[in-house]
Amino acid sequence: MSHREHCVHRGAHDDLPDLTAEGVTVRLGDRTVLDGVGVRAAGGRVTGLLGPNGSGKTTLLHVLAGLRRPDAGAVRVGSTDLRGLGDRRRARTVALVEQHAATTxxxxxxxxxxxxxxxxxxxxxxxxxxxxxxxxxxxxxxxxxxxxxxxxxxxxxxxxxxxxxxxxxxxxxEPEVLLLDEPTNHLDLGQQLRFLSLVRELGLTAVAALHDLELAAAFCDDVVVLDGGRVRGHGPVGAALTTPLLGEVYGVEASLAPHPRLSRPHLVWDGPVEAP
Structure with a gap:
């Protein structure tokens, strides 16, 4: 079985682990970056990690990847505490595509x-x-x-x-869990669509931090919405991305609507929320 077939084969069954974070808190000096965050990325599904700049998305990804130890809380892959895994075992379990990865x-x-x-x-x-x-x-x-x-x-x-x-x-x-930090930032539109289509096709447990809500609605099964280091919404795309939530977190009038040609929702924008 090829690597690609192996990934798709694993994702077609219910044997991929959930990735869960419970009560994750991260402080930088006197600032709380993540405040008691609890999330669950279901096995074999794509979870979008959303939120405005400074909401804590990258910090949470680093905690989920085991690259940053939180001040409180725990991360588990299935029933295994990520802190109990050695570096090599962790790298075979959870892998992160950084936003600005580079080599000298x-x-x-x-x-x-x-x-x-x-x-x-x-x-x-x-x-x-x-x-x-x-x-x-x-x-x-x-x-x-x-x-x-x-x-x-x-x-x-x-x-x-x-x-x-x-x-x-x-x-x-060959990880079981794939984490991606703004993976489409440097890609043109066609490359963005092919990239996220590939992520879905792999069938891995995936968490992708995204700025583009339209891409999140199109390619994610579930979303987690962060704002100010706290979870403001969590669940299937259609249930979590509500008009009130989008207004409160992003300051825009927007709603999900059926796509005119595809079997997926898309966002309809009306404009910024009017100031009171």
């Missing part, structure tokens, strides 16, 4: 993607400890449309090409 070494695209195989190698490292590594790297390059650019060096890539390379590196980790 001018590696080739293939070399960048191959970094995702490090958690699968023995403690001594080396490709001989990862017999599936080369095949997985080639497949994920194809999945994100970078096979023809595999020998290009990092400095010659566009922003969109770099973002797809980082997605491929993350997929090479």
């Amino acid at each position: 070494v001018d590696l080739t695209v293939r070399e960048v993607v191959a970094l995702g195989r490090l958690p699968h190698r023995g403690r001594l490292g080396g490709a001989r400890h990862d017999p599936r590594g080369d095949a997985v790297v080639e497949e994920v390059l194809g999945m994100v449309g970078l096979s023809d650019l595999a020998e290009r060096t990092w400095g010659t890539l566009s922003g969109g090409e770099r973002q797809r390379a980082h997605l491929a590196r993350t997929l090479a980790q």
